[in-house]
Amino acid sequence: MVEPARVVCVHRMTNPIEANLIKGLLEQQGIQVEISGEGLVGAYAGVPRVCDVRLLVPPGQRQQALSVIEGYEAAKGEPDDGRHWVCAGCGEQNASNFEICWNCGLPGEAA
Numbered sequence: 001m002v003e004p005a006r007v008v009c010v011h012r013m014t015n016p017i018e019a020n021l022i023k024g025l026l027e028q029q030g031i032q033v034e035i036s037g038e039g040l041v042g043a044y045a046g047v048p049r050v051c052d053v054r055l056l057v058p059p060g061q062r063q064q065a066l067s068v069i070e071g072y073e074a075a076k077g078e079p080d081d082g083r084h085w086v087c088a089g090c091g092e093q094n095a096s097n098f099e100i101c102w103n104c105g106l107p108g109e110a111a
């Protein structure tokens with residue numbers, strides 16, 4: 001008889017430091033997290049090595065965990081602070097860190 005999965009993998013990565021960071025974020029949300037593969041990496045501490053690290057959570061908390069990870073990934077990849085200015089020339093939306101319109105090159109509000 002096959003037992004139902006106690007935990008499911010929600011994320012795979014190669015960086016155990018990042019894995020621990022995400023684990024902390026998930027635990028803040030009350031999600032039980034296990035990391036697999038971490039011990040293997042520890043044995044090679046100090047040696048950069050591509051490894052398979054997995055974040056495991058109970059199946060019932062999978063969706064919640066995925067949305068937390070999604071938010072983390074989005075924050076990591078987007079230095080954009082969410083503010084935008086609208087170009088007077090073409091009406092295009094530009095991120096606040098753009099000094100000129102990416103579309104038509106017209107200087108933005110900062111200029």
Ligand SMILES: [Zn+2]
Binds near residue numbers: 087092101
């Ligand atoms: Zn423009």
